[in-house]
Amino acid sequence: MKRSVFLFWLYSNLTILCIPIVITMVVLFQSQHLLSSEVTRSNEALLNQVKQSFDNQFKDIKRMGLQLSLDPKVTKFINQTDFSTPEVKLDTLELITSLRSYGASNGDITDLYMYMKTEQIGVSTSAMNEADLLFQLFHGDSEMTMAQWQEAVNKTYFGNFVKFGNSDMVYLQSLPIQNMNDAKATLVVLLNMERLKAAIANIQLAQSGSVLIIDSNNQLLTAAGETSHLSDIDYGRLTSTEGSFQQKWEQGEVTVSYVSSMENAWKYVAIVPSKVYSAKVGQLRDWIYAGLFLCIFVGGPMSIWLTKRHYMPIRRMVDMISPKVKSNLAGIGNEFSLLQSFMTENAAFQDSANRTIRLQQDVLRSHFLARLLKGRVESGSALAQSMASFELRFATNKFAILLFHIGDYADLFKGSGPGDAESRLQYVYYIVTNITEELIGRKHSVYSTEVEGMVAFLVNIQGDDEVTAKQELIEVAHEAQTIIQGKFYIQLTIGISDIHPSVTGIPHGFEEALEALEYKFVIGPSQIIPYERIKRPKNELYYPLDTERKLINHIKTGQYEEAMDAVSELIVTNVSDGTLSLQLGKLLMFELIGTILKAIEHFQQGPNELAVEKTVLIKQLTQCESFAEIEDEIYKFLKIVCDYVDSKKKSHNTNLKDQVLTYIDEHLADMELSLTSLSLKFEVNAPYLSSFIKEQSGETFIDYVNKQRVRLAKKLMTDTDDTINDITQKVGFTNSNTFIRVFKRYEGITPGQFRKGE
Template sequence: MIKNYFKSKLFLKYIWSYLFILLIPLILMTIFIYQNAVSSLRSEIEQSRSNQLTQAKVIVDGRIKELSEIASRISYDNRLTPYRVHDPIYSGEAIQGLDQYKSTSSIIGELLLYFHQDEKIYSSKGLYNFDVFAKVFSFGNWPTDKLFLDLNTVKYPTMRPADTVTKSSKISDSMLAYLIPITPNSPTPHGTVMYLIRESELTSLIDSILGNYQGLTFILDNEGHILVDNRQGEAMTSAAAKSLINLEPGIHEQTINGKPHSVVSVKSQNNGWTYVTAMPSAQFFSSVLHVRSFIILLFCIIVLVGAAIALVLARMQYQPISMLVQFAASKSNKNRQQGGAEAPGNELDRIRSTLQEYSSRIDLQEPFARNHFLSMLLKYGNVQSLTPELLQVFDLRFDRSHHFVVVIGSGNKGGSPSDRQELIRLLNQIEFPELKAVGYGVELSQLDQLGLIFSFDLNVDQAETFNRVREIVEAMRSRVLAIMDDIPMIGIGVGTCYDSPDQLNQSFIEACSAFELRSSIEPGSITYFERLSDEPQHADWIPNNTLMKLAQSLKQGSYDVAEPIIESVFRNLQTTQVSALLTRCICFDLLNTMLKTASELGIHSAAQDMAPAAIYGNSLDELERTFLTLASRICNQVEQNNRKEEQTLMERIAAYIDERYTDHSLSLESVAFTFGVSPSHVSRSFKEKIGQNFIQYIWQKRLEMVIQQLKTTSDPLKDIILRVGYQDTPNFTRKFKKETGYTPGQYRKLFSENEQARQFSELEDE
C-alpha cells in the first residue's frame, strides 16, 4: 500500500510539504542553537577569564601590599636603623633581619636596603659597596648612575618593568625592581627598600588564566608601561601593545596583528595597574567542535524522525483522499470498462471533478428531494424524528407554536407548465412577518393541486387561533392573486391548526376533505375544515367532519390518521353508555362511511370479507378491532393500487420518452404536464420504478443513438448531435468524453480501426 502511495504525486507533495514545515524551523532553530551555544560558550570562557584575571589581580595586589607592609616594618625595625646597620657589631643582626623579612614572601627574589647618600647597600646575603653591587647585579636597561639616582630620589613606591639581570655568576634572569621609600608616606624618606622579583613569579599566576588557550597577557602600570609581558604562541608589536593601555575594564573585541581578538581588561584600584589578556577569537571555535558535532548528530536524528513522522502524517492525510479517489473511481468504472481514460490531474482534481458533477446533480434534484421530504411529512407527520441537519439542508423550521396545512386548487391543469412553475416558485417559501408566519409549498401528485404547510407563533385561546389562521390564509390568497392573476384558483381547503408539527398529516387530511367538500363553487373560495358541520344529527352521533376526515384518510391510504379517528369513536361510545340499539346504529353509520369509501375506490373484496364481522360483532372491543382491520386493509389496498398505478404511469412515461427523446424540447415539466401529474412526483417515482433518474434516462438514450450513428454513418458530428435532440455541441462532446473516455471523433476513428481489424481477421480465417 505504501508503494502505491509513492506513485502518487500528491502523496509526495504532502511528504515534501511536511518535511519543509519541519526542516525550515529546524534549520533556523539549529542555527540559533549553534550560534547561541557558541556565543554562550565564548561568553562563559571570557567571563571565566575575567574572573581569573580578577583573581590574579587580587593575588598580585595582595603580594604587592605585603611588600609595602614589609617595607613599613623594616623602617620601624631597630635592627635596621642606619646606626645599627653601620655598626660592625650589629650589622650581622641587620642582615639576618633582612633575610627574615625576605622569607615572609615567596615572590621576593632579593631584598635590598639602601640609605640615602650611602656608599653601601645591604641585602639578605650581606653588605655590598655600591660599585660591587652594580657588578654583582647588572641590569640590562638600568644604568648604574640611574640606579643610584633612583635609590636616592624615589618618593613613591615604584615598580620597574621587567629587565634582564645578569649576576656575577653569569646567570641571567628577568626580574622586576620594586622601590619603596622609607619611612613610607614620609615627605622626606631617609632610605629605600628595593625588591627584586622574578618575572616568572607573576607569569606563573597569569599562565593559570589562559590554561590551554594561546594568547597574550600584560600587566601595565598606571603610566602605561608594560611591567609583565607573557606571550604564548603569539607576538605583538609595540604599537599594538600600546593600544591596550587605554581600554576600559571589561571584555572587548579588537583586531591585533590583523586578527580578531577577545580582550579582557581589569584595573586595580590599589595601585592603578591594568591587567590585560588578549586571545585569538578563532580558538573559541575549536572549543565548540564537540558542540557542533553533537548538534549535527541531533539534527540528523531529528530529520530522520521527522521524515518518519512526515510519512505517517502524509499517509494519514492522504488516506481519506485515497478513499475518496477510490469512491470517485468506482462511480466511473463504466468509463474504464468502455476504454475510457482516467481523468487528468491529481487526485484532488479528480475528486473536485466528481464533486462538481454530483453537485450539479444535487442542484437539479434538490427541489424534488425537498418536495418529497415535505410530501412525507404530509403523509406521516412525525417531524420530531427528523434530524436538524436535514431540516437545515432544506431550510425548513417547525419550531413555532402552531401548524396547519392548506390545499390549493390551482385551476392550472389546462394551462402551460411555465405558469405552474411560476406558481410553485412563488409558494415555495412564503413569509408574513407581520403575522409571524411562514409557509412551505408542496407539489401534490395531482397536477391541479398544491399544498402549503404553515407555521406561526401565537399564545392565545382557540378562537384567536382560528382568527390568525384566517388572516394567514387571506394574506396568502391576496398575494397569489396579486402576482398570478392569470391563474385562477378553483378553491382553497384549510385543515385544523395543531400545536405539534407531528400532526401535520391530520391537518393535511382535513384540508383535502375541506377542499373536496367546499361549500362554494366560486373561484378562490376558502373552506375551513373547522367550519364544516361538526354537529351530529343527534347528540350521540358521530360528527360529520369526523366522518369526512375518516373517508379522506382512507382515500389517501393514511392508516396513521384513520386509526385514531376510529379509536376516538369507540372511546366515546364506551364513555357515553348509550343504548345497544343506538350503539349499533352509530357503528352502522361508521361502517357505511368506510364501505362507501371502499366502493368509490373500487375495493370490494375487503368490504365483503370484513362487513359481516362488523355487522354481527358482539362487544365494542371486538367491533373496534374489526373496524381497525377493515381500515388497515383499505389503506393497504390503496397503497398497492397507487404503486401499481405509479408503475404503469412510469412505464407509459418511459415509453413516451423512447418515442420522443430526439425532441430537444422534451423536459421533466413538459412530460409531467402531458400526463397530468406534478414534476416532483415524476422525478421521484421515475427513479424508483425505472432505476434511473429522468435526465440520465434521456441522456443514455441520446448517447446510445449517437454511438450507433458514429458507427454506421459518416455524417458530421454536429448533424448527429442535433438529430438526437441535443443543441449544445461542445457540452455534448465534453459529456461524451467523460462517459466514454474519448471524443466523438476519436470514438469513430477507434471503432473504424477495430472494425477493419476484425474484417481482416475474418478474411485470414477463411
C-alpha cells in the first residue's frame, strides 16, 4: 500500500504552516488602521470612565446641595426678617455648624457659603460676613470683580455649575427651592479644582497627550498634559454627544476624541498624537518579521518530523489487522479507509449484541421481580445470587410495595385513531413507570415490574425513621397521581403496603398493597389507600375538631383544592375498615355540610346569597343512596362556596396584582429591587406581599424576578450584541457569576451556550 496518509498529512501540515504566514502579512498591512481604531475606542472608553467618575462627583455635589436646601436650619434662616436679634445669631451659629458638616462630608469641594441677596450678607462654614468681606475671603484672588460677583450671585439658578473668573468653579443653587422665581438666597459651593486637575492628570491619556474639559459654549474649563496648542483644535466639530476625528496640529497629526456629560453639558476631550500608535505599529512589524522567520525555518522541518512521528501508530495498527483484511488491501484507498471499515463492522456487531443482552436482561429481571413479589423464588444463597445477577442491590433491609391499578386512559389517545390496544397499554405502563420511579428515586431505591395487569414498585427504604418514610411514600403517590392524571389523563388507584424489615417480608407487603387496592370498590377509584388505614378498626365516626377547623379555614379562604382534600381525607379515614354503614355515611356527610354551613356564617354576605344553593343541597342529599352520590353533592356545593369566596377575593386582589407585577417587570434592571422595597412602594406588609405574589403568580418573589430577568436577558442576547457583563447590569444582577448561575438554573445552559445556540 502506498503511504497515502503520510503524504496527505505532510501536505496538510505544510498548508497549515502557510496560513500564519499569509495572516501575518495581512496583519502587517492592516495593523496601523486597526491600532488607530483601537486607540480611538480606548480613548473613548477612558473618557467615558472619566465622565462617569466626574458625573458621579457632581451628582454627589448636587445631592448635597439639595439636602442642604431642604435643611430646616437653612429654611428657617432664609425666612428671617431681622438678623440682629440674639435668637437669629444663635440660629446663625447652628447654621454655620451645619454648613461646616456638609463641607467636610465631601472631599470634592473646598468650601461653601450662602449669600442673602436682600441683606447682602453671607454665611460660610466659619462666620457671617458682609458682601464685600465675603467676596474678598472667597474670590479675592480670582480675576473676577466685586460687581461681576454680585451680578452672578443675584441671578436665579436651578443647580448649575458655573466658572468664576479663570480658575474657580462653583455650584450655584437658588434658595428656597420651593419658590425659585422669588429666591432670597444663593447657595455657592466652591469645587476643589486642584483635586479635579490632579484626577485628570493621572489619566493615561494626559500622560501621552492632552485631556481637557470644556463647557457647553466650548470654553476651556481645565486641562492636563500638553496644553501649548489647545487653541489650534477645531472645537466647532464637537457637535454630537460623542465621537472622534483626525486633525493636523503644529506638532503633527492628532486624534481628537470626545464625550458629552448629561449632567452639566460639559465635554471631555482627549488629544493623542498619531506617533503614539505609530510606534506600536513599528514594534508590531518587527515581531511579525521574527514570526515569519520562525515559521519558515523552524516550522517547516518540524512539520516533516511530526508527520513521520504521527504516522507510525497508524502503520502499526494496519499491521495488526487480521490476514483476511490484509488480503484486501489492494482495493483500499488508504490506511484510514481500511481501519474505518474494520472498526465499523465490529462496532455494529457489538451494539447489536449489547441491545439483545440488555432487552433480555430487562425481561428476565421483570419476571424475577414479579415472582419475588409473589413469594415464588428460592431463599438463602440462591436468592442472593439471583438478585446479584439481575443487579438488584438493596442498601437496607426495609421494603415497601406500591401497587398501581390503571383505570381509564382513553383521553390520552383521543383523536389518534383506534391503534393497537396492546401497544397503547405498554405506552401507558411506560409513562406510569418512568414518572413514579423518578419521584420515588429522589430518596429511595426503587424497582418496577408488571403484575397481573398492574404496575408494582418495590421500594428499598433509606433512613431509619419509618414513620417519615411512610408519609413520604404517601406524598410521592399523591404527586405521581397528580402528574399522571393531570397531564396524561390516566386514572390511577394506588395501594401502599406497610414497611417490612427483610426481603422475606416483600411478599407480605405485596399482599397488603393488593388488599388495600381492592378496597377501591368501597371508596371509589382514583384513590391512594395505605394499608395501615384499612387495617385500623373503626367503632365510631371519625371527625376531629382540628380537622373541622382546618376545613372551615380552607372554605373561608376559598381554597377549593385544600378543602376538597380535607373532605376526601375524612371520607377515606371513616370508610377505611369497610364497616361504615350507609346511614353512618350520611351522618358523616351531614356533619361535613354542617361544617360548610358553619363556615358560610362567617361570610359578610347578604341574606339571599347562597340561599338557593343551600336549599338545593339539602334536597339532593335527602335523595342520595350511596357514598359516591353524597360525596359528589358535597364537592359540588363546596365548589360553589369556594368560587363565591374566590370571586370576593379576586375583586380586591386584581388591581394590586397588576400593579405589583407591572412594577417588577419595569424595574428588572434595578439591583436594589427587593421584597422590602416593594412593600414600602405599595405600603403592604412584606410577609403578606410575599404570600400574595406566590398565590397570584404561582411562584415565589425570587423565582418570579429571576425568571423575568432571565427572559429579558435571553431577549437582549438574541436582539443585541451586548456583552454578558453589559447584559448582567441591564437585567439587575450585581455580578456576572450570579447571573450565569441563575441563568443556568432556569435554562439548563449558560448564557454563552445560549448565545451560541448550543
